[in-house]
Amino acid sequence: MTLKKRIFLLFFLSAFIPFISIFAISYYTIDSIFANKIDDGIRSNLQQVTSSLENSITNLNHVTQQLSYSGTVGKRMDEFLNPSSDIFELIEARDELKSELSVVTFTNPNIGLTLYYFQKEGTTQFGNFPIKDHFSPESLPLLFQTYGIKYYGPHISMNRFDDKLVLSAMRRVQLPKRDDAHIYVESGFRLTEDILGYNQYNGALSHLILDGEGNIVYSEIPEAMKVGENFSSLTVDSVKDGISRGYHWFKEDSSQKWSVVSVISQAQYQQEKNQWLLQILLVALFFLGFTVFLAWLLWKMVYKPLGLFHSEINGMSKNPQSTGSRARTQIPEFDFLLGEFSNMQHQIGDLFKEVQQKEKIRADLEVEKLLYQINPHFLMNTLDTVHWLAVMNGQGEIDKLVQSLNKLLYYNLGKLGQVSTMEEEIDALRQYLILQQIRYDFEFDVRITADEQVLQIPVPRFILQPLVENSLYHGLSDEGFIQIEVTRTETLNIMIQDNGAGMTEEAIHKLLNNRVAEQQKVGMGIGLNYVHRMLKAQYGDQAQLVIESEVGTGTSILLILPIKGEDISA
Incomplete structure (x- = not known):
């Protein structure tokens, strides 16, 4: 399995196994919580509606009681219906009755239409609002009756200018000579609609109102549950709350022996839970998309560097x-x-x-070395022959010259890269100087001082002679001198000074970097450039070759070598 697939699989499992586990565990818990929440909300709303309707009915009872014979208004009504012969007393009684009625209705703002109804004639008196034609309280849905008062369930108001739902009550007014007189009172404008429209649950609730025998006297869903049907026959299998005709219902009984039923369709009942389930699914899809995005992002974060590493490695291999x-x-x-x-x-x-x-x-x-190695055995044997001829003929100076040359060539023509000591390097230099003095027949002072402790320090072969040779071939006169000092600190320090003609910076640079020009000028053909390259090959940046020269004054060469023991190799 590739790294990409492993990253995607790991992110998928790490994101969805916990999520699915939590969802499976919480689903039943949350389903129960939602069911209880919905049921509690509907029941709480139902209790509030029932309580409000009870209060409205109690208020109607209170008002009708004030307007009955036992009250002040009732007595005024009796005086009006049974007047004396004086017309002024009749007018006064009527006016006082209207005033009393106004006070009662004014002090009860939740009261709407109020009038006196005379059942035998079917007439009304003292209505505070115009009434509709064919006023007949007997046709209204009776909710319940008690103690000479009838209460009617929600119906359209008898007020000519109002078509709102109202509750109403009609009480017999106990007049001595008119036993058919009744006081009719309706609840105030929009009161009943506001009560039935109250919905703290925020769901699509509908209401039924049942009389004491369980008959439906008011229905907000007549297409499913009609007025006049007995609600108990619709819910044979349910004891208290249940499901009937595709509706969940919840019933609340009033102390006045009527009931209010809240109903909600099964689709609406399940809507909140379905919304929650949909939200969970959307969250799951979001998590899936987000997880895939994170996996892709992580893959890109890893893939790009891996690609760069691959590119760098390929470039390096090529x-x-x-x-x-x-x-x-x-x-x-x-x-x-x-x-x-x-x-x-x-x-x-x-x-x-x-x-x-x-x-x-x-x-x-x-x-370069091989160019100057002219068959060392032949050359040595020839020089030995010359040496013995000089001895046999008594040529001491020639003998001295040949011996010095023989020793110098033997040292210089040794195997390239052989390790030498500082002592051997100084002896070879002395032989070289003897040859130069005999060859050019002039005297110059060469002073060599070396500490005893530096003589056995290993050094590369053939580094002193090119430095001294540089002094000889750059303006050293008969009165000239060359001072050579070899000391030891943490490094091996070789200082070569002369009082010759000196050199310019350009000449020094040429000597260090132009081998052809130097070979054409110096005696052995190997000079400062050889030393410079040998130091680089042997020591790298650890060795230093410092040349200071002033024209007309002389030249100073400082050679600083690290002390490495006997592990120097070419």
């Missing part, structure tokens, strides 16, 4: 001396690794260059 691109991923950890890898590429490239340079220097030195 070109080992490549220095890298130092690409950035904006991720500190990967950028650090890429930086380290780039540094490694730089180091490997530098090592390749250094190895190539050293190998080139080694090859050049080998070839």
